[in-house]
Amino acid sequence: MGAHRTTLWLERIVLAILLFVSSTTAIAAQPPDAALRPGSTVWITDSTGRQDQARILDLSDGVVTATIGDAVRRVRTTDVLRVEARRSDSLWNGALIGAAAGVASGLLLCRMSEPWRNCRDDVGPMLRIGALGAGIGMGIDALIRKRETVYSGDAASTHVYVAPIVAPRARGLQVSLRF
Numbered sequence: 001m002g003a004h005r006t007t008l009w010l011e012r013i014v015l016a017i018l019l020f021v022s023s024t025t026a027i028a029a030q031p032p033d034a035a036l037r038p039g040s041t042v043w044i045t046d047s048t049g050r051q052d053q054a055r056i057l058d059l060s061d062g063v064v065t066a067t068i069g070d071a072v073r074r075v076r077t078t079d080v081l082r083v084e085a086r087r088s089d090s091l092w093n094g095a096l097i098g099a100a101a102g103v104a105s106g107l108l109l110c111r112m113s114e115p116w117r118n119c120r121d122d123v124g125p126m127l128r129i130g131a132l133g134a135g136i137g138m139g140i141d142a143l144i145r146k147r148e149t150v151y152s153g154d155a156a157s158t159h160v161y162v163a164p165i166v167a168p169r170a171r172g173l174q175v176s177l178r179f
Helices: 002-027 032-036 092-113 116-121 126-145
Strands: 041-046 051-060 065-068 071-076 080-088 146-154 159-166 171-178
Touching: 002 092, 002 126, 041 065, 051 071, 092 126
Parallel strands: none
Antiparallel strands: 041 051, 041 080, 051 065, 065 071, 080 146, 159 171
């Protein structure tokens, strides 16, 4: 009777996870140009190498209109080298890592205090600890935000990089060209 009840609980948990996964993937899908919509905050690097934090006002006819500080600035898209936007880390990997860590620590604690048969037959506490770990992992991943390049334009000029080579028996210059 106990094994049947455990199987029933595991089936319910798997079904709940599948429903959760299927509902959140549709919500998380965004068009690739979501960072360039009016109202979004981005970092624009222009052809002079200057990088400014800006709020997009309009993007039309090859011109980006944005507020930079208190001023409104219009930049031609041909003068934009790179646009970066702040992105959140995926919550799935944090949930999976947290759940795995929670279940593993729950199994370890159970195994240290109980015979293996008790830990194997009563999975409820391990699943609760796993759910707690998944929640903690998702919370940590929600705090991770990084800048991601959403647009990279072509540079109008070639870049030359020069670095000195100084060693006890060698001197010279290392020259590299980027275009």
